[in-house]
Amino acid sequence: FIMCFLSICATAQTASQPALYEGVVNSANRQQSIMSEITTSSARAGFSINPQSPQNFADFTVAKIPGSTSAPVVPIRTNAPKILMPSWTSTVVTTIKDSGIYTVIAKKTSSGTSTVVVTKTVLVNPAVVIIKTGAGNPVMFLPGFMSPGSIWQPTVNKLPARIQSFMVSYAGFNGLAPVDTPWYPKLLQELEYYIRENHLANLVVVGHSMGGNLAVDLAAALPDHVSKLILVDAIPCQRELMMPGVSASQIQYESPYNKQLLAMNDTAFNKMAKMMNGAMTSSPQGLDSLMKWAIAADRKTYVYGYTDLLKLDLRDKLKQVKAPTLILGASFPSAEIVQQTFTKQYANLEQKSIEIASNSKHFIMFDQPEWLSQQINNFITR
Structure with missing residues (x-):
């Protein structure tokens, strides 16, 4: 995990x-x-x-x-x-x-x-590009860090009738031009304005990994718009898991580690990406996709965008979220560890239920797609 x-x-x-x-x-x-x-x-x-x-x-x-x-985007x-x-x-x-x-x-x-x-x-140079399909109750799909909005397409294809989906992609990835730092706040700002200006009501927000962080931020900022949250293997504070005791102020863009990543040649970077992504999915096809996406990513967005994520700590903000929330976790390395981690990290979230996908790593949409679709559809229509 x-x-x-x-x-x-x-x-x-x-x-x-x-x-x-x-x-x-x-x-x-x-x-x-x-x-x-x-x-x-x-x-x-x-x-x-x-x-x-x-x-x-x-x-x-x-x-x-x-x-x-031309490619369509949305004025904000x-x-x-x-x-x-x-x-x-x-x-x-x-x-x-x-x-x-x-x-x-x-x-x-x-x-x-x-x-x-x-x-x-x-x-x-939009920070987000949104593809809208269908008609009916709105559901917004937010991918994880560097994942394209299209990663949600198989899930969208299995949605019940009368659903309008919004699949989001982020600047610096998915073939989109990068934007200046800070990266994460720009994504959040444009998503907030998009929801407001398009008058999206009773919106269900589904977020994987970093997309789950954005979903929490949106629910806290727009309680009159967001009615439900589905958080897929997302954690409110990654820094607490990775660097216990390190404060957000200690995380800087210009660090020796970031400089090393920026200077890394393609061969070394690809080797690192393969090692990391191997822990993310058990699906060979899914791993191939992750590698293609990693190799094609804008390097500065990869480095500085992840720095933004390490600064995040949404645990206190969870107190502002009133939307009923379904938290879906992957069982890797064990369901018990994941359950304990989610229970601790989401302690401030009032209305929540936690479900764990068996035999799955981080990308549940690759490892357990049918289970994921069933969980999402049941919660949306409940």
């Missing part, structure tokens, strides 16, 4: 893709649908808007960034730093250097008077 939390479960899906933002702009008292592509392949991102005529601002098209393709918020475009010409282009959520204002200047023509919210 402890070995499971010493490991770093890794992930990546496809090559970096730009994000596609869709919104509605009030232009000359007309509601015009607009579309803007924001590249997520690097820390720099830009977009351009081409009016059909320099003086006709009610009608315009959006220029495609050269060489880009509007109360963000404002970037003012210069006066309109045939093409107006601005470049946003830092990842984040922005409100972009385009102005037309005439005779010394500036008039706002376009106001847009754009998401640059």
